[in-house]
Amino acid sequence: xxxxxxxxxxxxxxxxxxxxxxxxxxxxxxxxxxxxxxxxxxxxxxxxxxxxxxxxxxxxxxxxxxxxxxxxxxxxxxxxxxxxxxxxxxxxxxxxxxxxxxxxxxxxxxxxxxxxxxxxxxxxxxxxxxxxxxxxxxxxxxxxxxxxxxxxxxxxxxxxxxxxxxxxxxxxxxxxxxxxxxxxxxxxxxxxxxxxxxxxxxxxxxxxxxxxxxxxxxxxxxxxxxxxxxxxxxxxxxxxxxxxxxxxxxxxxxxxxxxxxxxxxxxxxxxxxxxxxxxxxxxxxxxxxxx
Amino acid sequence: xxxxxxxxxxxxxxxxxxxxxxxxxxxxxxxxxxxxxxxxxxxxxxxxxxxxxxxxxxxxxxxxxxxxxxxxxxxxxxxxxxxxxxxxxxxxxxxxxxxxxxxxxxxxxxxxxxxxxxxxxxxxxxxxxxxxxxxxxxxxxxxxxxxxxxxxxxxxxxxxxxxxxxxxxxxxx
Numbered sequence: 001x002x003x004x005x006x007x008x009x010x011x012x013x014x015x016x017x018x019x020x021x022x023x024x025x026x027x028x029x030x031x032x033x034x035x036x037x038x039x040x041x042x043x044x045x046x047x048x049x050x051x052x053x054x055x056x057x058x059x060x061x062x063x064x065x066x067x068x069x070x071x072x073x074x075x076x077x078x079x080x081x082x083x084x085x086x087x088x089x090x091x092x093x094x095x096x097x098x099x100x101x102x103x104x105x106x107x108x109x110x111x112x113x114x115x116x117x118x119x120x121x122x123x124x125x126x127x128x129x130x131x132x133x134x135x136x137x138x139x140x141x142x143x144x145x146x147x148x149x150x151x152x153x154x155x156x157x158x159x160x161x162x163x164x165x166x167x168x169x170x171x172x173x174x175x176x177x178x179x180x181x182x183x184x185x186x187x188x189x190x191x192x193x194x195x196x197x198x199x200x201x202x203x204x205x206x207x208x209x210x211x212x213x214x215x216x217x218x219x220x221x222x223x224x225x226x227x228x229x230x231x232x233x234x235x236x237x238x239x240x241x242x243x244x245x246x247x248x249x250x251x252x253x254x255x256x257x258x259x260x261x262x263x264x265x266x267x268x269x270x271x272x273x274x275x276x277x278x279x280x281x282x283x284x285x286x287x288x289x290x291x
Numbered sequence: 292x293x294x295x296x297x298x299x300x301x302x303x304x305x306x307x308x309x310x311x312x313x314x315x316x317x318x319x320x321x322x323x324x325x326x327x328x329x330x331x332x333x334x335x336x337x338x339x340x341x342x343x344x345x346x347x348x349x350x351x352x353x354x355x356x357x358x359x360x361x362x363x364x365x366x367x368x369x370x371x372x373x374x375x376x377x378x379x380x381x382x383x384x385x386x387x388x389x390x391x392x393x394x395x396x397x398x399x400x401x402x403x404x405x406x407x408x409x410x411x412x413x414x415x416x417x418x419x420x421x422x423x424x425x426x427x428x429x430x431x432x433x434x435x436x437x438x439x440x441x442x443x444x445x446x447x448x449x450x451x452x453x454x455x456x457x458x459x460x461x462x463x464x
Contacts (some may be wrong), residue, residue: 005292008312038354041313051312055359079348079350098379103425104406105342105349191424192337 003041007050014139018166019055022141024050026163030035032075033109036118054166063087065174072170078115078125090174093128093181093200099125100185102192113167116152119159122220126153127200128183130217134172138165144170145184153224178205179213180278180287186272188263195220195263199276203235205288210239216248216277221256221269230254231277240285249278292329297361301326302370310357312413317341317352320367328368328398332427340399343367349406357456368398371405380450384443389458392431404440412451413444 005182009024011017018217021028027049031037040046054060063084081087082271088095094112101107101124115125132151137146138161151228152159163169169233175181183200187193198219206212214235216228231252238244258269294309310319314430320326320343332340334353334361337378341352345359374389374448381401384390390399407414419440420433428436 003313003315005311006313007292008295010295010358012335033354034356035336038315038356042334053356053358102336102341103403105351105403106354107341107356108348108350191421192427195300212457218412 003038004044004047006041008046008053009050010053010056012056012058014057014059014166014168015050018055018139018141020050020052021166022164023040024052027161028052030054030117033077034109034116035106035110036114037156039098043279050074052166056096061169062106065090069171070174072112072184074113074166074168075111076113077109077111078102079104079113082107091128091132091172091181093131093202094125096183097124097128097146097198097200100187100191103256113170116149116170117159117161119155119157119224120155120194121156121224122198123225124185124195124198124219126225127198127217127219128181129170130204130227131181131200131202131215132172132175133202133215134170136161136167137169139168139172140165144181149225150227156223175202176204179203180284180290182284182287184276184280186276194263197221197258197269197276199271199273199280201277201280201284202287203240203281203284210237211235211285212237214281216252216281218256218277219271221258223274227254228273228277235281239274240281245278245285248261248281249274252274252277261286295358295361297358299360299362300364306398308342308357312356312358314354314357315353316343316350316357316360316365319357320352321366321457326367326369330395330398332396332399332408337427338396339401339403340396342399342402342426344402344406347406347409350405366402368402379405380446381408381443385437388435388439388442390431390435394429396426396428396461400428400436404443405461407440408444408447412447414440416441 009020029048031053033052060073062073062128064071078098078101112125115123135146135148136152163250183203186197200217202215204213214232216231232249234248253270253274258266260266298307304459320329330340332338336351336354342349358388407422419437
């Protein structure tokens with residue numbers, strides 16, 4: 001059991017890391033936890049000449065509040081997410097997804113940014129981040145850009161990240177006072193499972209008592225994680241009732257384009273989108289109206 | 292490809308080695324250090340049998356590059372018994388509760404469980420099941436394993452009370 005050979009660079013600072021990526025692009029990959037990369041390299045589905053290890057790069061493991069935003073560094077692991085008190089308020093759905101993520105030994109290694117970078121439609125950290133309104137901070141030798149989560153994914157395992165770019169952080173606005181999040185992962189068993197359907201929502205309640213903003217993100221039911229925009233439009237501007245939530249949930253089921261595989265048929269996934277959108281929206285709304 | 296030097300402690304002993312960038316911690320443990328208690332199961336981070344501790348936290352050694360242990364403390368199943376050979380309470384409990392059938396997953400299960408008890412000495416059954424869910428046994432099932440972990444937690448509490456007069460949960464005897 002051996003990975004194919006690769007050249008390893010271990011930069012000690014961010015400028016060094018970005019220089020290494022630029023020097024070796026396009027045949028280069030950043031390495032944070034390596035839980036996906038390692039397996040793909042060994043299985044032969046991926047080859048790369050140079051790996052830039054991020055272990056020694058200072059400053060990438062921070063979770064902090066900054067100008068009304070939450071900043072989550074590239075080296076933050078799923079285990080760190082569970083330990084960080086700030087996220088209980090500022091990213092509860094992400095904390096919930098971390099709790100369902102694989103098992104303890106994997107959570108110690110796998111990073112949130114890596115889960116995003118990999119571009120799997122079943123990456124469980126993605127729907128919560130999308131529902132929180134997160135953006136991906138990409139840095140390269142040439143500069144920095146921030147891409148909204150919705151614009152980051154192009155297709156299964158294809159993202160807009162260029163080979164010389166590093167995801168240095170994920171960033172999202174601290175949820176407003178009258179907001180609530182919910183998350184649901186449907187897997188074939190409780191732990192160590194790939195999502196059949198994964199749903200995350202954020203609702204904001206306006207001064208008139210109605211729903212002033214809604215974000216619904218769906219995982220594992222399209223080539224990329226998607227927003228259920230039509231369902232969101234149904235909810236915004238309304239005081240949510242069971243029948244309205246039901247309408248929105250049916251809309252979400254229309255918007256997704258699931259495949260059938262060993263974990264579930266396309267029809268089952270579509271039906272579960274309806275059930276789980278209804279369930280998560282109801283849960284978040286109940287929290288907002290104090291039920 | 293060139294070798295890198297790593298300095299670390301293994302079961303309390305300082306060591307220095309030269310490793311290849313693509314060399315896995317699991318291979319270094321088994322082939323270079325001859326610590327074959329850590330098992331190679333799936334090799335892709337699914338089964339948890341190769342779990343070891345790095346700086347007190349559980350990691351799968353089939354996914355961790357050997358280079359990553361530079362400057363850190365590694366503990367394997369060989370390191371948890373007392374120097375005089377007295378077994379760790381978890382090892383005793385796995386025997387007492389017959390939580391072993393073929394035994395191949397046992398080092399992984401014990402190292403995973405030890406990480407839980409180090410952090411949470413009095414877990415509820417549900418917490419044990421949640422924590423252990425990433426480490427797989429394909430023959431004996433989990434009922435005995437869960438009983439063993441809970442039994443070890445209990446005996447460690449008693450031992451602790453015996454030697455300190457205080458319990459981890461704050462309820463003095």
